[in-house]
Amino acid sequence: MGEGVIGRAAATATTVLVGPEPRPVADQGDPDGISALGLHSLLAVPIIGRGRVRGVLVAASAGGAPIGEGERRLAEASAERAGPALENAALWAELQEQMASEHEAQRVKDDFLSIVSHELRTPLTSISGYSQLLERRLRDRGEAAKELEQMRVIREQAGRMRRLVEDLLDVSRIDRRGGVTVEPEAMDLVEELFAVVTRTERQHPDRKVELTAPASLPVEADRDRIAQVLTNLVDNAVKYSPEGGPVTIHASRIGDEVEVRVADEGVGIPEGLRERVFDLFVQADGDGPQRRFGGLGLGLYITRAIVEGHGGTVRVEANREAGSGTVLVVRLPVTARLRRLGPEPPAAGEPPSFVVRRSSR
DSSP states (O other): OEEEEHHHHHTTOEEEEEEESSSSSGGOOOOOOOTTOOOEEEEEEEEETTTEEEEEEEEESSSSSSHHHHHHHHHHHHHHHHHHHHHHHHHHHHHHHHHHHHHHHHHHHHHHHHHHHHHHHHHHHHHHHHHHHHHHHHHHHHHOOOHHHHHHHHHHHHHHHHHHHHHHHHHHHHHHHHHHHHHEEEHHHHHHHHHHHHHHHHHHHHHOEEEESSSSSEEEEOHHHHHHHHHHHHHHHHSSTTTTTTTEEEEEEETTEEEEEEEEEEEEEOOTTTGGGGGOOTTTSSSSSOOOOOOSSSHHHHHHHHHTTTOOEEEEOOOOTTTTEEEEEEEESOOOOOOOOOOOOSSOOOOOTOOOOOOOO
């Protein structure tokens, strides 16, 4: 840097033209080799990208007419275009490295979740099975009310852990493919709503879940996934409601869609947080360590992915009718409009059009 014609152009970020006579660089030992190479004109133009010299474009003449003003303008125009191109190529290379690194991290995470889920499922299945066996034996004794209650708690907590494992696997699938796979079939949404209400009231005897719906609501949807959505919505309403607080469900058909509204009278969700509650690991009571409610914030994230996989929508509203609380609104098309999922992301993509790929020769 700073030595000779080329070094001076790089150090000063200005164009330098020397020749044919005199040759002032000869006194410096001729680092550019002007004399040794028999050159009588040398042009050095700095290549600048984002305010930094990334190289020098050099033109030389060994005979004939010396380098003139026309060649100088052409070289400066070329260098002006080469600067952003080199910068873009460097940024693209960095992006490729980052994409490859993220893809590898995603693969490791998916492998880890698969292994952990398999290892957790086996003991959880054993815990659930043996707890049910012990419950049956305790019932035969007739004087084991306390032990029966303890076994019920064990079984419920094992079920909770199993659902958490399934949720983590769903999150991994959503991150990897951009959604979840749904397999629609003809079903009655009202039947699933009744099943969710019955299960919720059995698990929470202090709660009253009120369902308003027509006799039937036939839809084309994935039965298991829709049951998962309805369970998430009702569990969310129960969790954020005061003890014994009411939960109401209203289902109806609107045009070529069915709508389910699950309302609670709990703490509510601030307006600025209503869109974010569908993001990963976000809960209505904030993200800090002092959260009042448990859970990882996976339910609504998975719910949105399932609903959108059917071609539907989900949103949050304030429960203005009750004066407090939240209403979660799901709309599903009567005939599923399946969302096309993307393929597995490649480790490296095609370069953008402004990057010139070098020949392998």
